[in-house]
Amino acid sequence: MLPLSLLKTAQGHPMLVELKNGETYNGHLVNCDTWMNIHLREVICTSKDGDRFWRMPECYIRGNTIKYLRVPDEVIDKVQEETKTRSAIPLNKQLYTLSYVCVTSGAAALVFSALYILQTMYGDMQQLNPLWVDIWNFKYPFLPLEWIGMNAMLVYVMAAEGIFAGFVNGWYYDDPHNTLIHWIQKHIFIKIVHILEALTSYPSSASQLGGLRMN
Numbered sequence: 063m064l065p066l067s068l069l070k071t072a073q074g075h076p077m078l079v080e081l082k083n084g085e086t087y088n089g090h091l092v093n094c095d096t097w098m099n100i101h102l103r104e105v106i107c108t109s110k111d112g113d114r115f116w117r118m119p120e121c122y123i124r125g126n127t128i129k130y131l132r133v134p135d136e137v138i139d140k141v142q143e144e145t146k147t148r149s150a151i152p153l154n155k156q157l158y159t160l161s162y163v164c165v166t167s168g169a170a171a172l173v174f175s176a177l178y179i180l181q182t183m184y185g186d187m188q189q190l191n192p193l194w195v196d197i198w199n200f201k202y203p204f205l206p207l208e209w210i211g212m213n214a215m216l217v218y219v220m221a222a223e224g225i226f227a228g229f230v231n232g233w234y235y236d237d238p239h240n241t242l243i244h245w246i247q248k249h250i251f252i253k254i255v256h257i258l259e260a261l262t263s264y265p266s267s268a269s270q271l272g273g274l275r276m277n
Contacts, residue, residue: 084110
């Protein structure tokens with residue numbers, strides 16, 4: 063059984079979480095991400111020695127601090143196993159794999175090409191130096207990119223530890239499930255995987271149809 067599948071199924075159900083420092087958190091699971099960072103609501107906390115109890119309306123627990131989880135038995139029966147074999151290659155897999163290099167380098171090349179085209183276009187139109195970002199004061203929208211470039215190691219550590227994901231996933235609209243990360247996963251990545259699966263399965267489907275017609 064995959065832990066991530068279990069967490070996805072346990073959303074909305076009570077859960078007991080024990081941390082590596084000995085503290086326990088008993089509450090209802092609201093949401094979780096791919097790093098197994100969980101968001102609990104109506105939480106009852108117990109100290110390591112069991113002599114102190116306190117309540118929290120909600121809390122966010124990082125996955126690398128969790129020792130074990132306990133969920134109701136009926137949740138385990140509802141877990142849907144993820145298919146181990148897929149007809150399509152995932153868009154991106156683990157860090158520093160071939161797909162990771164292709165996706166990140168391709169995205170960087172597209173952004174660089176877009177900026178270069180804009181520089182050339184605005185430079186030719188105004189017959190000025192193509193450094194239109196400085197001439198036309200368009201540099202302000204790009205200040206976040208400049209900050210990321212100047213603090214690359216800090217950004218890498220915050221992203222690797224799930225700080226960025228926790229901050230973004232902490233904002234939601236009307237319902238805790240309506241988070242930005244949930245929307246991106248549902249409307250972008252899942253659709254891309256379905257499109258890739260459809261494209262890779264198209265030749266086999268076409269050959270099957272051709273065989274039926276010939277028969």
